[in-house]
Amino acid sequence: MDVNTEDILTQSFDVLVIGAGGAGLRAAIESRSRGLSTAVICKSLYGKAHTVMAEGGVAAALGNVYSEDNWKVHFRDTVRGGKMLNNWRMAQLHAQEAPDRVLELEAWGALFDRTDDGRILQRDFGGHRYARLAHVGDRTGLEMIRTLQNKATSVGIEVFMEHKILRILVDASGNACGALGYTRPSGQFVLFKAKAIVLATGGIGRSWKYTSNSWESTGDGHALAFSAGADMIDMECVQFHPTGMVWPLSVRGLLVTEGVRGDGGALLNSENQRFMFNYIPEMFRAETAETEEEADRWYEDHASARRTPDLLPRDEVARAINAEVKAGRGSPHGGVFLDIASRRTPEYIKRRLPSMYSQFLELAGVDITQEPMEVGPTCHYMMGGVRVDADTAATTVPGLFAAGEVAGGMHGANRLGGNSLSDLIVFGRRAGIGAADYAEGLAGTVDPEVSQATETAKEALAPFSRETGESPYRIHADLQECMQTLVGIIRTESELLQALDEISKLKERASKASVQGGREYNPAWNLATDLPSMLAVSEMVTRGALDRKESRGGHTRDDYPSPDPEFAKVNLVQRMQDGTHTVQPEPLPEMPEELKALFEDDHTGQAPKEDH
């Protein structure tokens, strides 16, 4: 099938934001408020982005519940949770700016739960020293996206719903200046010209079988940036959320918010033991409770008791659950038990965790106010991603910016719960500013190479012209199976090599896939065009995992079970260099002394004080 330029619709904007989740909308609001014409591209409908699935809350050191809290503590928690692999500057900006961003949401109409004196209430979460998560029951993401959506609506952003972007277009000198995509309802190709482009496409979970992510999370942004020549960092760091549903099978992987544990839920194995007490790592021993009694007391009083090990960072909990199940102490459907029923009253549970309550009741027939839940790890979040400049969110490709999950560095090797929503609004805004500054500095019009567009469109249509070939659904299912078993939560060299092999076979198969029917809202074709992204991301994850010969955060190697201080100093950078895919260790930016000092009192368990 041939595609001519006339078959492609053209749209021009100053700033193009790809992705309409929290980061994308926040970036668009910023750039539109500067008076620049701004478009947002949604892969699905407006307001449905994966941000709505975020449950627990948005981390910000507001200090409303514990006035001892400040950005330094938050910074320290974040970097320790990230196993020191974080970009320090991002972590610092994030911790410093998150409170303002949260208050700004409130000024835009968000209704967070309140403290008695009318401020924003904050809840405890894994890895956060103080109750820090501003939240709305267990639907914080929904509140955030709706608030940003309404704000974006009111400032006049052009929204392109149900558009899939296939390629970032660059001009003759390698600057990003456009994107080619198609709209799902009609299959019409659209060329977006823009002076600056913000990637805010979110995650990658759809390459795994059991994931908390929606169908949209195919890693489009990672793949787009990579093929446009951007640097990617630490792609091996994938977070498996410790608590996803394990039953019924059809909802396996669906998230069970950490808020359950933050609000008093405890993890139990089949012998009714709170096994997390056996898995406290050295780094957190000083500030973790030793007895169940102390852990339970901590919920009421953080001063005299230390935190429960149920709320260790996610990587620790996920590994512990994995180990319990392997040791034969799992629940009937291959998870462990998460019990809040025997620990809190039904009224409390329903008030604090309303959507968990209905999710289990309606989908699994389990009343969580009466019975424990069965939970197990599920593929949740990509810590790695496009390498960006912390202050401007600029990638290594001029004109291309990235924010949110698609950007790497902020979370290091493991993300703390609640830090993703704050990441979205802090760096969404910065990307908006960065892109707006960049766009304002460009004179004249941009000029993407149209041949790139027609070529890409032609490739996208190829599956229609193949009479025989596999269904993309088959290939997708096989990819998920491969990633789940070979590049899951615990990895080894032989399996990773096998995975690389399988991925290249899958690539081969994908290039021969065929789809029937027309271009109008054809999910088979849509999936076929998602496959290249998923395959590219899978390959990056696998290659990164092969090269990081240590265990750190979300990345656990069976054959290198402990962290290696040498690897703590480097990002694994992947890029396309002269047509070859390279993986290279490159040193992390050096943290300034005054921030380093924050980690020195680690052993005392003392929190840093804010100096005024």
Next chain:
Amino acid sequence: MVSTVEDTGVKSGTAIPVEIGKPRGGPEGRRTLRQDRWWLSPAVTVTVLTSFIAYATFAAFQGRYYYVGAQQHRNLISPFYSPCIANSCQRVAGSHPLGIWASFWNFSPALLILIVPLGFRLTCYYYRKAYYRSFWQSPPACGVADGHKSYTGETRFPLILQNIHRYFLYLALLFNVVLTMDAVLAFNFPGQGIGFSVGTLVLCVNAALLWIYTVSCHACRHLCGGQLNKFSKHPIRYRFWKAITPLNARHMQLAWVSLIFVALTDLYVRLVASGIIHDYKIF
């Protein structure tokens, strides 16, 4: 399959810039695809409401047997006839503090009195739902096509008058006071002193149910506190609102129970007054 755009002559307001008249999906010409017994609930509503209206009409026009007085050592009045203010209420008047002031009215007093409860229930948000669905078929049930070609809802006369519901509420509250007085007076057994009979009980329950139904009214909930935006600044009104809210959630049930019980109360008084049954005195 283009849905036809009928001319409803709507002129209120300016049009919103949406495209209309585009083809819709789904099978054509089917009223509904529901397979459950969706017609049951409107059918029950029609049956019960029609029976009530039939009974109330009979009771209102009968013009007698609405009061059990001193001859039977009782002081029971039918709620359909209270406050008995019309010319024909002489027999009641002696024992009733409100007296006769609508002496111009020579027909059955019920025809005058029933305007208030009728208006209250007719404009009640719940009954509106019930009769719009069942009698007016607009819509008969969710996902079942409206029985009418054009529709303007409550935007125009006469249905725009539904907005005066709160004034009927004020009147209904007054009536409740009267009916409560009737219930209190029913403790008086002329010639026998204070006592308690089945009739007393019936009048008490009836008054109580009417109070709860009236208080659970949406307009009442609004006026008591719902109209406020900052509850924390008005703790007392907030407390009222909070107390009414769970009742309001059961407004439908209360509407039916109180309706049926009013009819039963009238029936009881009527049966006693006409000598068919005897009002059993408990103590």
Next chain:
Amino acid sequence: MTEVTMSIWRGDSSGGSFFDYNLERVEGEVVLDVVHRIQATLAPDLACRWNCKAGKCGSCSAEIDGKPSLMCMTRMDTLPNDKITITPMKTFPIIRDLVTDVSFNYVMARQIPPFTPGDPEPDGTYRMQQVDIDRAQEFHKCIECFLCQDVCHVIRDHEVNKLYYAGPRFFVRLASLDMHPLDTVDRRELARQHLGLGFCNITKCCTEVCPEHIKITDNAIIPLKERVVDSSYDPIAWLGRKIRRKVKYTVDQVYALAPAQVAPTALDRLPATAIDDEGKS
């Protein structure tokens, strides 16, 4: 286990019909799982929308056995029949199979003036008590599945009313703004004259279908109607306003604040289909 027949309406703007698919029943499945199985095996190009598969995004709205529902939250074992029909939402224009064009709702969203808070506290932040936000928080649960819009007979059965009627989802939004303790705009005249609050005859179908169990009619629409009575129909309230010299926004004043007026986008420049006074196009 037993078999089930899924009878799915397939077609586009030029027409369509039911297609039957026979499958094994699998324990614990929801309707969306079955639709996915059909896609993966029998009909790869069967169009349907979904995202989260957890009842959180409001994408997978359709009509199951004639009832507007989320496919991902309807368990197969709650459906009594062995033949189950799935049709696209009836109220919105068809795109293909189970996918409809819901842009009506995005246009409506642009008719409502945004949240406009008053002055913050001296420290630049706001204070709100939990009791003051409980009501609006219920409305913020809305996942914009538009099932209430679909079921509402005002536009489901009377296409022309789409020109005058925002629908229950947006009454919920109006109520959440009106009851927001910090908001300062009075949108009541807008609700009455421009957004068609009076069209709703409180027959509660929206409440029946809302997957978030928002008491749309009892807690949003009826309170809004009562608030409109305060501002427009109650003579005593009118007198009170006159005496206290309170001004009421006119519909034009409020509408001037709506995004469609302040910051128009392509959505607001829809071919206005040459709507004449009678609403005929």
